[in-house]
Amino acid sequence: MKKIPASKSFKTKKESSESFKKRFSALQNLPRFFRLVWETNKLLTSGNIIFRLIKSGLPLLMLYIGKEIIDEVVRLINHRTDSHDYLWMLVGAELGLTIISDLLNRCINLFDSLLGDLVANKTSVDLVHHAAKLDLYQFENPVFYDKLERARRQTAGRTVLLSQTLAQIQDILTLLSLGAGLVVFNPWLILILIIAVIPSFLGETHFNERTYSLTRSWTPERRELDYLRYLGSSAETAKEVKVFGLENYLARRFKELSEEYYLANRKIAISRAGWGYFLSAIGTVAYYAAYVFVLIQTLGGLITIGTMTFLSGSFQRMHGMLQAIMSRFSGIAENALYLKDLFDFFEIEPTILANENGHTILRPIKKGIVFENVSFKYPESDFWAIRNLSFTLNPGEKLALVGENGAGKTTLVKLLACLYKPTEGRILIDGIDILDYNLADLRANIGIIFQDYIRYEMTVSDNIAVGDIDNINDKEAIQIASDMSMANEVIERLPNGFEQVLGKRFKEGTELSGGQWQKIALARAYMRDAQLIVLDEPTSALDARAEHKVFQRFSELIHGKMAVLISHRFSTVRMADRILFMEKGKLIEYGSHEELLNLDGKYAELFQLQAQGYL
Numbered sequence: 001m002k003k004i005p006a007s008k009s010f011k012t013k014k015e016s017s018e019s020f021k022k023r024f025s026a027l028q029n030l031p032r033f034f035r036l037v038w039e040t041n042k043l044l045t046s047g048n049i050i051f052r053l054i055k056s057g058l059p060l061l062m063l064y065i066g067k068e069i070i071d072e073v074v075r076l077i078n079h080r081t082d083s084h085d086y087l088w089m090l091v092g093a094e095l096g097l098t099i100i101s102d103l104l105n106r107c108i109n110l111f112d113s114l115l116g117d118l119v120a121n122k123t124s125v126d127l128v129h130h131a132a133k134l135d136l137y138q139f140e141n142p143v144f145y146d147k148l149e150r151a152r153r154q155t156a157g158r159t160v161l162l163s164q165t166l167a168q169i170q171d172i173l174t175l176l177s178l179g180a181g182l183v184v185f186n187p188w189l190i191l192i193l194i195i196a197v198i199p200s201f202l203g204e205t206h207f208n209e210r211t212y213s214l215t216r217s218w219t220p221e222r223r224e225l226d227y228l229r230y231l232g233s234s235a236e237t238a239k240e241v242k243v244f245g246l247e248n249y250l251a252r253r254f255k256e257l258s259e260e261y262y263l264a265n266r267k268i269a270i271s272r273a274g275w276g277y278f279l280s281a282i283g284t285v286a287y288y289a290a291y292v293f294v295l296i297q298t299l300g301g302l303i304t305i306g307t308m309t310f311l312s313g314s315f316q317r318m319h320g321m322l323q324a325i326m327s328r329f330s331g332i333a334e335n336a337l338y339l340k341d342l343f344d345f346f347e348i349e350p351t352i353l354a355n356e357n358g359h360t361i362l363r364p365i366k367k368g369i370v371f372e373n374v375s376f377k378y379p380e381s382d383f384w385a386i387r388n389l390s391f392t393l394n395p396g397e398k399l400a401l402v403g404e405n406g407a408g409k410t411t412l413v414k415l416l417a418c419l420y421k422p423t424e425g426r427i428l429i430d431g432i433d434i435l436d437y438n439l440a441d442l443r444a445n446i447g448i449i450f451q452d453y454i455r456y457e458m459t460v461s462d463n464i465a466v467g468d469i470d471n472i473n474d475k476e477a478i479q480i481a482s483d484m485s486m487a488n489e490v491i492e493r494l495p496n497g498f499e500q501v502l503g504k505r506f507k508e509g510t511e512l513s514g515g516q517w518q519k520i521a522l523a524r525a526y527m528r529d530a531q532l533i534v535l536d537e538p539t540s541a542l543d544a545r546a547e548h549k550v551f552q553r554f555s556e557l558i559h560g561k562m563a564v565l566i567s568h569r570f571s572t573v574r575m576a577d578r579i580l581f582m583e584k585g586k587l588i589e590y591g592s593h594e595e596l597l598n599l600d601g602k603y604a605e606l607f608q609l610q611a612q613g614y615l
């Protein structure tokens with residue numbers, strides 16, 4: 001079994017004090033959090049605060065009435081003929097306050113939970129919007145991914161922080177009011193009280209901080225655990241797990257890793273329980289010392305029995321409350337740290353900007369698309385995925401990209417869609433760098449179907465409409481796109497036609513074959529009114545005849561538009577006006593099919609090889 005890395009289980013003093021400071025500075029995130037809560041729902045937020053303010057004054061009032069009741073009862077025992085009216089009035093008032101207090105509790109809980117759900121929903125929506133703005137390479141970076149993962153966890157978890165902080169404010173107000181009552185009768189008790197809770201507070205703070213550092217430093221492993229759980233128990237992976245008999249391997253890997261995490265966690269949990277018990281025992285002893293002090297004063301006739309119950313009652317409540325406030329305080333600081341992860345994520349800026357005021361693409365494109373000495377390295381990679389690539393895609397031209405696996409074909413398409421920035425060189429549309437165009441307009445003009453397109457487990461209609469999501473309700477356009485891509489042949493055979501849910505995740509879902517999925521995905525390309533259509537091996541799962549037919553149709557249907565086709569089938573590739581043959585990121589041959597055959601180079605060699613396979 002792997003040993004727990006030292007850095008994960010133990011930390012130096014310096015690290016501890018640094019993260020301690022970090023915890024407290026994380027509290028600075030609270031105002032931003034409350035702004036978010038306020039913006040989410042002003043009515044619920046203000047209602048919640050008002051109810052809590054009222055509630056915070058009730059304990060003092062109740063204790064005072066309790067004291068008055070006892071003193072009145074004692075007085076009436078000694079003066080039996082006096083009227084009982086004041087006593088019943090006090091009892092009535094106590095009953096009324098109890099009923100109001102219950103009602104306030106219900107309202108506060110209700111508002112907390114409604115507000116918590118709304119905040120979680122709003123944060124999730126903001127998260128999706130922000131994630132969509134970020135660069136693709138950021139998603140491929142593990143550090144970023146961990147941040148995203150932590151942020152995603154925060155969206156639901158912050159509900160606790162909301163009620164914690166509001167309860168904290170409420171308890172502090174109650175404490176102040178009770179404290180004022182206590183000061184009037186005996187100021188010394190306050191001092192005992194403070195001494196009693198400080199050890200617990202320090203203990204709580206220390207352990208919360210250790211838990212946070214542990215959780216944080218284990219984010220990559222927790223991500224791996226989630227991934228292993230997914231591999232071992234999801235519909236998508238079940239087929240392969242069964243045929244390769246991976247269950248034991250996955251379960252073992254999960255067990256080993258989860259056990260390491262458990263052990264690290266257990267260590268903290270045990271010392272937390274031990275120290276927590278010891279430190280709160282100090283508080284209990286102090287409480288009893290104060291209690292004895294009050295009893296002695298009562299026996300000496302210095303205070304009434306009512307005052308004794310008031311003092312011991314408020315002391316007990318304040319003790320409990322102070323302890324709750326202190327332990328909640330470190331809880332809040334801890335949650336605020338997690339909150340920092342969420343806000344940090346929102347602070348990550350994309351490098352490819354939306355460029356809302358950028359150029360818009362001419363319709364139709366006049367001079368075409370020019371790759372000008374473009375080179376590209378993936379971030380964190382030290383080899384060139386694309387190297388010194390220069391070519392022009394003329395208006396109306398159909399270009400095919402050919403090359404062995406890893407030659408850089410998909411990378412070229414990603415650069416064209418502005419998913420990455422070229423490391424060197426420029427890509428121009430009508431003479432303007434694509435980075436200077438309005439990003440949304442640029443992408444609206446390009447329709448790309450990637451080889452790893454998404455199989456949306458939604459209706460057929462939605463699966464096609466994602467190609468032009470603004471027209472999701474345009475049934476006619478969806479129908480036409482499906483006719484064009486030959487998906488109609490698939491759809492006709494589905495029990496619910498266009499409304500058929502695809503995939504096996506949801507009830508009544510139907511699974512399609514690889515080729516059938518591809519025909520549906522291909523319809524997305526016809527949905528949008530793009531000037532350039534890029535198909536990155538979207539027909540690899542079609543049989544040879546179907547692929548030939550699809551491409552023949554494609555050439556006819558997109559007549560006049562620009563297209564880039566990536567395929568490993570030469571029968572398809574030869575339909576293009578021009579073919580670019582790529583090797584290790586470089587363009588090594590280009591021309592029409594006939595020209596490349598006459599050249600008798602790499603293209604011709606691969607073509608012959610494939611042709612022989614069919615002989």
Ligand SMILES: Nc1ncnc2c1ncn2[C@@H]1O[C@H](COP(=O)(O)OP(=O)(O)OP(=O)(O)O)[C@@H](O)[C@H]1O
Pocket residue numbers: 140378379381385403404405406407408409410411412
């Ligand atoms: N996200 C990525 N991060 C780092 N390197 C990558 C990434 N995607 C691709 N590469 C590398 O870039 C090179 C070009 O990959 P690309 O996907 O463009 O090839 P391709 O020609 O489309 O291959 P195929 O025919 O297999 O689809 C490969 O060596 C690959 O390992």
